[in-house]
Amino acid sequence: xxxxVGYVGKNNAKTVVLEGLEKLEYRGxxxxxxxxxKDGALKVEKRCGKLQNLIEHLQTIDMSSDVGIxxxxxxxxxxxxxxxxxxxxxxxxxxxxxHNGIIENYLPLKNELIEKGYRxxxxxxxxxxxxxxxxxxxxxxxxxxxEVVKVLKGSYALAxxxxxxxxxxxxxxxxxxxxxxxxxxxxIIASDIPALLKYTNxxxxxxxxxIATVRKNKVEVFDKELNAIQFEVKVVDWSYDQATKNGFxxxxxxxxxxxxxxxxxxxxxxxxxxxxTFANLFSTIDLKRYTKIHLVACGTAxxxxxxxxxxxxxxxxxxxxxxxxxxxxxxxxxxxxxxLAIFISQSGETLDTISALKKAKEEGATTLAxxxxxxxxxxxxxxxxxxxxxxxxxxxxxxxxxxxxxxVMYLFSLFxxxxxxxxxxxxxxxxxxxxxxxxxxxxxEDEIKFSEIVKKLENAKDAFFIGRGIDYYSxxxxxxxxxxxxxxxxxxxPAGELKHGxxxxxxxxxxxxxVGTQDNLIExxxxxxxxxxxxxxxxxxxxxxxxxxxKNSSDIFIGVDVVSQILSIFSVIVPMQLIACYTSMKKGLDxxxxxxxxxxxxxx
Ligand code: G6P
Numbered sequence: 001x002x003x004x005v006g007y008v009g010k011n012n013a014k015t016v017v018l019e020g021l022e023k024l025e026y027r028g029x030x031x032x033x034x035x036x037x038k039d040g041a042l043k044v045e046k047r048c049g050k051l052q053n054l055i056e057h058l059q060t061i062d063m064s065s066d067v068g069i070x071x072x073x074x075x076x077x078x079x080x081x082x083x084x085x086x087x088x089x090x091x092x093x094x095x096x097x098x099h100n101g102i103i104e105n106y107l108p109l110k111n112e113l114i115e116k117g118y119r120x121x122x123x124x125x126x127x128x129x130x131x132x133x134x135x136x137x138x139x140x141x142x143x144x145x146x147e148v149v150k151v152l153k154g155s156y157a158l159a160x161x162x163x164x165x166x167x168x169x170x171x172x173x174x175x176x177x178x179x180x181x182x183x184x185x186x187x188i189i190a191s192d193i194p195a196l197l198k199y200t201n202x203x204x205x206x207x208x209x210x211i212a213t214v215r216k217n218k219v220e221v222f223d224k225e226l227n228a229i230q231f232e233v234k235v236v237d238w239s240y241d242q243a244t245k246n247g248f249x250x251x252x253x254x255x256x257x258x259x260x261x262x263x264x265x266x267x268x269x270x271x272x273x274x275x276x277t278f279a280n281l282f283s284t285i286d287l288k289r290y291t292k293i294h295l296v297a298c299g300t301a302x303x304x305x306x307x308x309x310x311x312x313x314x315x316x317x318x319x320x321x322x323x324x325x326x327x328x329x330x331x332x333x334x335x336x337x338x339x340l341a342i343f344i345s346q347s348g349e350t351l352d353t354i355s356a357l358k359k360a361k362e363e364g365a366t367t368l369a370x371x372x373x374x375x376x377x378x379x380x381x382x383x384x385x386x387x388x389x390x391x392x393x394x395x396x397x398x399x400x401x402x403x404x405x406x407x408v409m410y411l412f413s414l415f416x417x418x419x420x421x422x423x424x425x426x427x428x429x430x431x432x433x434x435x436x437x438x439x440x441x442x443x444x445e446d447e448i449k450f451s452e453i454v455k456k457l458e459n460a461k462d463a464f465f466i467g468r469g470i471d472y473y474s475x476x477x478x479x480x481x482x483x484x485x486x487x488x489x490x491x492x493x494p495a496g497e498l499k500h501g502x503x504x505x506x507x508x509x510x511x512x513x514x515v516g517t518q519d520n521l522i523e524x525x526x527x528x529x530x531x532x533x534x535x536x537x538x539x540x541x542x543x544x545x546x547x548x549x550x551k552n553s554s555d556i557f558i559g560v561d562v563v564s565q566i567l568s569i570f571s572v573i574v575p576m577q578l579i580a581c582y583t584s585m586k587k588g589l590d591x592x593x594x595x596x597x598x599x600x601x602x603x604x
Pocket of ligand 1: 298350597599
């Protein structure tokens with residue numbers, strides 16, 4: 001979703017803002033813009049399309065200034081266009097605003113403003129904010145913003161630039177992320193940390209309704225009544241290098257390669273011999289009291305929830321259900337104080353997931369957040385947070401966040417099982433974990449197979465994924481990866497279900513990816529594979545190396561090692577991620593920034 005960057009300090013604001021916006025491109029956007037104060041006047045430039053359009057447009061324009069705000073817009077109200085792009089500005093061009101979120105009451109506010117004589121040039125909800133600030137201006141911008149936000153309904157992160165006060169940027173937020181990077185002789189605001197990392201790793205997370213004034217040498221944070229707040233500066237252990245491609249053609253491929261070392265790092269951080277180092281987080285909680293577990297998330301994180309459900313059922317012997325956050329927040333979930341509700345979110349900013357968490361908390365559940373981003377909104381809402389330690393994930397299609405989330409869930413299921421006296425064969429299970437790093441290594445020997453698969457997929461209209469049991473959950477993630485970056489229509493089915501309708505879609509040459517790692521189910525999966533083959537499907541199998549029948553019945557077979565049935569996702573995920581990545585590359589698509597998608601979904 002939209003990205004905000006603001007800068008005030010010793011460097012050229014235009015350069016810092018554009019670099020920052022580049023780092024936020026992964027969030028998804030369709031236009032970009034920038035505003036600076038130069039020679040006592042506001043200069044605003046905006047361009048529809050890629051950020052590069054704006055960068056090229058700005059090459060001949062002098063915008064050097066020490067203060068500026070910029071924005072990448074993901075259209076909600078009004079089509080992507082130069083006019084609808086942010087920043088929006090007041091009629092006298094004295095005030096500029098960038099916004100992430102949705103102002104839900106923009107229409108009545110707009111009508112009131114029109115009656116007062118304000119002219120709107122865009123179709124956006126954001127333009128209401130800038131005219132509202134202008135109409136309510138009382139000589140003090142901070143006080144004005146405090147009054148304006150009392151009128152706004154919906155979600156927002158806002159950054160405001162005022163020609164009459166060019167030394168500072170005012171920013172505020174509700175339900176949309178905003179962080180302030182604390183530098184030396186310079187300060188930066190941004191929607192996410194990668195945009196700041198070149199300049200600082202010291203950050204302040206704004207909470208809902210807080211308002212900050214950001215100057216070159218000073219940052220102040222106030223509550224909604226404008227009482228000054230003592231804020232905490234956190235140090236993020238991410239580096240600028242982690243947010244670069246490091247020689248890879250795209251971030252996704254780089255992040256796929258990182259998975260093995262991330263798992264290693266997580267295991268050494270979270271396991272000390274047979275002890276779980278995160279145990280202290282639960283020291284005041286009696287885990288025996290919980291009778292049910294809810295797992296709630298969106299997108300890829302939802303697929304982690306499915307794997308985790310299996311872990312809780314099989315290892316902790318607990319009742320667990322998985323729900324999509326946007327559904328969970330509007331339905332009766334029969335929560336009580338014996339419910340442990342787990343919310344999984346890479347960014348920690350997904351609006352639906354956070355809202356679902358707030359609801360579960362209100363209804364009496366204990367809430368546990370699993371996230372990758374230190375200090376993100378979800379960490380401030382949840383009772384307990386467990387981090388995934390995956391480092392910044394830039395590609396929209398999630399890879400390393402997925403595997404690290406699955407690992408955290410597995411470790412937590414072991415820990416929970418131990419605490420409630422259900423854990424069996426602990427040593428064996430811990431020993432198995434040590435082999436996961438090997439499974440996640442990207443081997444080059446399969447390259448020929450991958451190029452054959454890509455050849456088959458690049459012109460395909462549809463592709464289906466099937467599997468049984470936990471392999472079905474893995475298939476769902478494989479299908480999502482391929483769909484989102486190659487634009488091939490994909491669907492995943494439990495292998496036994498395909499014949500109840502969807503088998504009608506199988507034609508000569510339709511690619512079907514079959515996932516098979518479960519000894520107790522493989523014969524049945526192979527029968528389904530054969531049913532598909534008999535109807536012309538082109539079978540690409542990912543299965544245990546020793547499954548000869550699967551190999552012989554498939555057009556292409558990728559044989560994998562499996563350390564244990566329950567951990568099979570770690571064996572099959574890399575081939576599925578690579579299939580998606582290579583197919584997208586072959587089709588010449590933007591692997592990291594697929595059309596219409598956003599990395600961090602901060603609207604409903
Ligand atoms: C978007 C992203 C997905 C992600 C989902 C949930 O759809 O494109 O990759 O899985 O949001 O995001 P979260 O940050 O909550 O894990």
